[in-house]
Amino acid sequence: MVSDAIRNAMVQRVARQGVQDQLVLGALNTVPRHGFIEPALSAQAYIDASLPIGHHQTISQPYIVARMIEVMRNGGQLSKVLEIGTGCGYQAAVLARVARDVYSIERIRPLHELAKSNLRQLRIPNLRLHYGDGMLGLPQAAPFDGIILAAAGLEVPQALLEQLTIGGRLVAPVGERNQYLELIVRTGKSEWTRETLESCHFVPLRA
Numbered sequence: 303m304v305s306d307a308i309r310n311a312m313v314q315r316v317a318r319q320g321v322q323d324q325l326v327l328g329a330l331n332t333v334p335r336h337g338f339i340e341p342a343l344s345a346q347a348y349i350d351a352s353l354p355i356g357h358h359q360t361i362s363q364p365y366i367v368a369r370m371i372e373v374m375r376n377g378g379q380l381s382k383v384l385e386i387g388t389g390c391g392y393q394a395a396v397l398a399r400v401a402r403d404v405y406s407i408e409r410i411r412p413l414h415e416l417a418k419s420n421l422r423q424l425r426i427p428n429l430r431l432h433y434g435d436g437m438l439g440l441p442q443a444a445p446f447d448g449i450i451l452a453a454a455g456l457e458v459p460q461a462l463l464e465q466l467t468i469g470g471r472l473v474a475p476v477g478e479r480n481q482y483l484e485l486i487v488r489t490g491k492s493e494w495t496r497e498t499l500e501s502c503h504f505v506p507l508r509a
């Protein structure tokens with residue numbers, strides 16, 4: 303199919319930008335991104351850009367989706383992962399291909415519903431969508447060995463740090479105008495290390 307070749311070209315571009323994790327690149331290659339974008343924009347589905355999905359929100363750029371998952375995974379096995387900010391559900395679908403169980407939370411009801419309908423036809427059994435405030439995390443499913451935020455706050459909510467396993471890794475955009483990806487690793491019961499990675503651009507995290 304035409305979209306397979308175009309998607310493959312997108313994955314090659316993401317790899318050229320520095321993503322090396324073959325599991326992540328392979329996952330990116332299997333998720334039909336055009337199914338997460340409104341028909342009027344579907345010709346742009348495989349360019350490496352974020353695109354509007356309504357409600358002043360966006361579908362993330364494929365490069366950053368892949369990069370964040372690569373950093374979170376760090377070559378290891380992911381058993382339980384939480385995503386804050388489902389949006390249209392694209393990243394959640396990619397995550398479900400690399401982690402055993404994926405939970406994703408969205409605070410805008412129509413987007414939560416949109417993600418549900420986008421994902422229905424893909425029939426992904428290991429993905430659960432929740433409607434609510436992701437800043438609180440998902441205590442009933444915690445702890446997680448990976449957490450990804452798809453929206454930028456001025457700091458990472460403490461509740462999320464507390465829901466990491468020891469050794470668990472959280473990747474989040476942090477900042478307002480100038481945003482950077484941050485990697486936080488839980489190294490002990492009340493110990494976390496932080497590392498600032500590359501610059502990025504995300505919609506704001508809101509309670």
Ligand code: SAH
Binds near residue numbers: 387391453
């Ligand atoms: N993961 C998406 C990107 C979605 S954009 C993708 O695959 O492309 C970020 C999303 O985060 C928006 O839909 C926004 O509504 C949501 N968001 C912002 N603050 C949130 C919060 N506190 N809890 C849950 N979702 C939130």
